[in-house]
Amino acid sequence: MTLGNSTEVTECYLLGFGAQQEFWCILFIVFLLIYVTSIMGNTGIILLINTDSRFQTPIYFFLQHLAFVDICYTSAITPKMLQSFTEEKNLISFQGYVIQLLVYATFATSDCYLLAMMAMDHYVAICKPLHYTVIMSRTVCIHLVAGSYIMGSINASVQTGFTFSLSFCQSNSINHFFCDVPPILALSCSNVDINIMLLVVFVGFNLMFTGLVIIFSYIYIMATILKMSSSAGRKKSFSTRASHLTAVAVFYGALSYMYLQSQSNNSQENMKVASIFYGTVIPMLNPFIYSLRNKEVKEALKVIEKKFF
Incomplete structure (x- = not known):
């Protein structure tokens, strides 16, 4: 990474949040609790x-x-964010910046595909129960999960490679609390049209493809649920699906706001808020939404509680 006058940049300065320093202690405690x-x-x-x-x-x-x-991509973001509340100059090496972006982009993309797979699994289980074991075989599941990691790796590699092939002539101070593509593109003195196009195409495809899988899966699921004879069963199913869809909507909404809007209409501070939702809040909520509302998980936790306590 070089500046316009060919000066090599060995480290970057993350500006973090714009809050006053007297609030840093409170923010540090809040985000630490969320992360833990x-x-x-x-x-x-x-x-x-x-x-x-x-x-x-x-x-x-x-x-x-x-x-x-969730553990991987929130761990790529949150520790460095917490560090910004304890140091006035939150520096990160160039190599560290590249690694953080690669890890974050890989697992955040994989997260989208895994959410789509879970929605598809719900669809097969509810709408095609007689064929469930054949459609969702162990081999198919392994291939789907492997595909999610491959798609994440491809997206991360392309975005990172094209981003760090640019020249930077303005500053090495990045107005964000972690390493992401849009904030660093704002510092480049090169033509970033190709980078913006790649960002929109890759992120747009990943979000649209996985989002459509989720939407159509839940449409068929809801149609099947409405045919249930038991009103109590319908109410329980709707409650569970609504919590899933709420988490998905927040996650996809934050990602879309962050990457698919025109940068001229997207303030840096609003981008940071969106990043907080999909980078720290959603990974905390997922265990509660997808697991602790599940009857089998609750029963297993009760067994563990009786055994040890």
Whole structure:
């Protein structure tokens, strides 16, 4: 990474949040609690799924990978953000910047595909129960999860490679709390039209494809639920699906706002707020939404509680 006068940049300065320093302590505690809750919740889900035989089904196979992905991409973002509240100059090396962007972009993209797979699994289980074991076989599930990581790696590699092929002549101070593409493109003195096009095309495709899979899956699911004879069953199913869709809507809405709007209409501070939702809040909520509202998980936790406490 070089400036316009060919000066090599070995480190970048992350400006973080614009809040006054007297609020930094409060923000540090809040985001630390969110991060710890996220790590504990997702780690607990992974351990629970791998230690209880009743969870050896496709939906829990996807769920443990979703938990792993959430841990990875929130861990790529949050520690550096927490550091910004403890230091006036939050520096990151150039190599660290590249690694953080690669890790974050890979797992954030994989997260979208895993959410789509979980929606598809719900669709097959509810709408095609007789063919469930054939359609969602172990081999198919492994291939789907592997595909999600491959798509994440491709997106991250392309975005990172094209971003750091640019020249930067304005500053090495980045108005964000972690390494992302839009804030660094704002510093470039090169023509970034290709970079913006790639960002919109890749992110747009990933969000649109996975989003349509989720939407159509839930349309068919809701249509099937409405045909249920039991009103209590319909109410319970609607409650569970509504919580899932709420989390998905917040996640996809934040990502779309961050990457698919024109940069001239997208203030840096609003981008930071959107990043907080999909980078820290959603990974914390996912264990509660997808697991702790589940009857089987609740029963397994009760068994563990009786055994140890």
